[in-house]
Amino acid sequence: MSAIKEELKKRNQDLCELCNAEIASIAYTVSPKSDESIENQVAVCDVCMKATDDNNSGFHWRCVEGSIWSPYASVQALSFRILNQYKEEAWANDLISSVDLDENTIQWALSAFEVKDIHKDAFGNVLVTGDNVVLTQALNVKGTNFTASKGTVVKKIKLVHDNAEQIEGKINDQVIVILTKFVKKG
Numbered sequence: 001m002s003a004i005k006e007e008l009k010k011r012n013q014d015l016c017e018l019c020n021a022e023i024a025s026i027a028y029t030v031s032p033k034s035d036e037s038i039e040n041q042v043a044v045c046d047v048c049m050k051a052t053d054d055n056n057s058g059f060h061w062r063c064v065e066g067s068i069w070s071p072y073a074s075v076q077a078l079s080f081r082i083l084n085q086y087k088e089e090a091w092a093n094d095l096i097s098s099v100d101l102d103e104n105t106i107q108w109a110l111s112a113f114e115v116k117d118i119h120k121d122a123f124g125n126v127l128v129t130g131d132n133v134v135l136t137q138a139l140n141v142k143g144t145n146f147t148a149s150k151g152t153v154v155k156k157i158k159l160v161h162d163n164a165e166q167i168e169g170k171i172n173d174q175v176i177v178i179l180t181k182f183v184k185k186g
Helices: 006-011 046-052 060-067 073-085 090-098 103-113
Strands: 026-029 041-044 133-135 166-171 174-179 183-185
Touching: 006 041, 026 046, 041 073, 046 060, 060 073, 060 090, 073 090, 073 103
Parallel strands: none
Antiparallel strands: 026 041, 133 183, 166 174
């Protein structure tokens, strides 16, 4: 949030770009964007800004039924993000189904709900690529003729990016996938 630039205020004749009813007083940068470019901002009033912190503001957000159709991607993204929070309500779900936004705008809107995969060992310690781990139990290695014994050190692991429960490591010069619940950070 920052002071609102004249150019941003003029974009909607000094009115909030969400509710279109109150005077805009805040330049709200739609995350994960972080620069001060007005292409990444929405002119917001104090009422809408307060409603963003209130989880019981569903009725207030009926105003995005109009703002979702804005020609500006930042307004569309923020409106879609708000609608997504109320998607269990019929009015929001109907609107989400009827709007045809650019895929990049939808991705921008939904980025607020993404949770980065965090790989953790059996004891809750965060794992990162390059860590060394120790097996907490003996593992039969599929596709090979050996068992990795408990206490085996696996050096310089790699994270499996699309699955937070798996890592890759080398045992007996063989790269294998190991479940994080069977390792301890070493």
